[in-house]
Amino acid sequence: MSECRVPVINIQSDWNEALRKIMGECWVSCKFRDQPGVHGKIKNEGVLKGEPYYVPASNSFAVGSSSSFTITIIHTPSNHKCVFVAPCKAFTGLHRKAVVSVDVAAGGLGISVCAENKLIVWDTRMGLTRRLLSAHVGDVYKCRFFPSGVVVLSGGADMQLKIWSAETGQCPVTLVGHTAAIMDVCVVERGRNIVSVSKDGTARLWDCGQSACLATLVRRNVAVNCCTLMAVGERLDEGEPQEPPSEREVGTKGKVLILGYEDGTVEGIAVRSRRSVFRSALSSAVNCVAVLSDDNFVVGCQNGQVLLFGVQNTLTPTKTWFESNSPVLSLLTLYEGFLVGRADGLCTFHSLPSAGADSFRIALTGSDCDPIYDMACDGSHIFTACRDSVIRKYDVQNIKASLRDERNGPS
Template identity: 50%
Template sequence: MPDSPVIFIQCDWDDFLRKTQGSLWVSLKKRGDSNNIHGKITNAGFDSNESPTFLATSGFSAEVLANDMIKVEHKQSQISAVFVAPTKVYTDIHKKSIPCLDVTTTGLCVSYCVENNLVVWDFNKEELKLKLEGHVGEVYKCKFFPSERVVLTGGGDMQLKIWCAETGRCPVSLKGHRRAVTDFVIIDVGRNVISVSKDGSAKLWDCGQSSCIDTLICTSSEVNCCAITSVSPSFPVGEPEDSPSEREIGTQNKILILGCEDGTVHSVAVYSRRKLFTLVLKSPVNSVAFLETTHETDVEKKFVVGCQNECQLCLKLLSWKANFQ
């Protein structure tokens, strides 16, 4: 539940596991409640199996589950959390905060940090490969195309850029938004992409011709995020009023969801351009995503919404079907 208490732990707790003495802080916090519970976990030594044992205050307890895992519990509240340490930490690529990154199956990573440093690097060797130079200002999102040889980025300069991940060249820039590009999705293999912007719009692009095919929706608010999914042919997405461009590929069964700064969530059927629903929440929507559960004869789709006030909402996509008709 969104209002359940959450356990927080000191960020370098994994170093604490390897020490023979010392302590770290732990807290139990609930949104909107100032009566948080703060405690301390102290290393009391090692048992016969060479596992650390702990002493904890304020009703907390802790136990090691593995070399890189610790379980912390607050018994009175019946709240517990398992924390997993990173297997590797990269310190030589960026020196400031990293708002976006993506990785490939072949060991490449593209990432951006707030010092205007957009790079492609090998995360197995921790080796810098390329610096992608061309955006003016912040980059809000970076992602590899399915081929894993091409990178798509969007930023504060109102542009999307397509880069060769092998040479660093940028042969394509997509221009048409009037404010920053905040998020995007790639349709199928990437002949078309959809971007959203602080100008309130979602645009469908033809990457091959570097042109905007259509504006899918215009909202009255800044759009912070988007997500796309495929639905079955029986899903009521409607038909387009005009014949679509021959450059529009793979949109027939796609549904797009947008999360906005004013707390609204909009959905549009990409192929028909039909607005499916609008959901009104109480705080800015920072992230949206689709979930998929496979049953024996069917696939259940849901979408998840994350808000500025920590509220998260999970809804069945098909529960909105009555509103589409």
């Protein structure tokens, strides 16, 4: 296992607005974990050869390439650099309280919920509310689209799962069975079955068509914080089920449910056989998990660690990133890497070990130290759910261009 020692380079959250004016300036900083930080400033001193001329006010920093929505900051003593990407839109009118969950569909619809239990369907182009989904009697912690993009799944403190029509706002299905708050959900293939996990220590498999629980996949004495499904095919021996599965169970063969627990355990459950196929103990509560490929998944922890695991060796992480002590609250798979959303508002792209140098990062800006609770991508844009009540929208092309420039050589 290798551990990455990369500094966190940060910039003023509204840097693109601050540097838009001649002589405008913004702050930058660089900090290795558990060490004092270094601070500096960047100033816009006009135009040189048709491009903005940014001057660093500290010898510790240099400015690389820049555009309307991106700027590259280099920490010269360590030669580490970060490309900062500003949002192309910020939707401020959808919610008034912290946005705790968000998802988007390719058809142009978004679903989100905030701390005042306002669950809404909205238009991802203009940020206009389309439907208010009102039936939960407690806080909603998670909302997700089915693959169709017109059906929504939600769950939360009232221990209920609800399935909604995004087009009409009606809720034809309510699933009941958990005895504590539902923390996370995932959809099996096209959505005839779904999985939910709860503070009651269980993961349950549901049949949406008959509004029934097909199985309790796991029962532990500790809260389950998060889950995701991974297709492993025949690479893991999941064994045979003790009892024949219901004919209502569809698409579970070759699927492993990855669970993250409050006590720091990561566990994989073969859904079809209900057997535990791996279990690893980490040093901190697991807040989020995400599948990166057919071979890898990533785990985000309360102590700030991010760990990469290979499906063929789940006892020891392939790689560990421990750049910050700020809790990891959300993860999003993106191309040859993943985004990490943290409690201090940082949202950083990490490349897989085979895809890029550790000295390079991409960070989404806009959150002024407010936690990033959730993230979603519709293929062309990334959306973040933040404590400041704003849903920010970022153009994926800015990230792809930064990755391409990094591969082609230094800025």
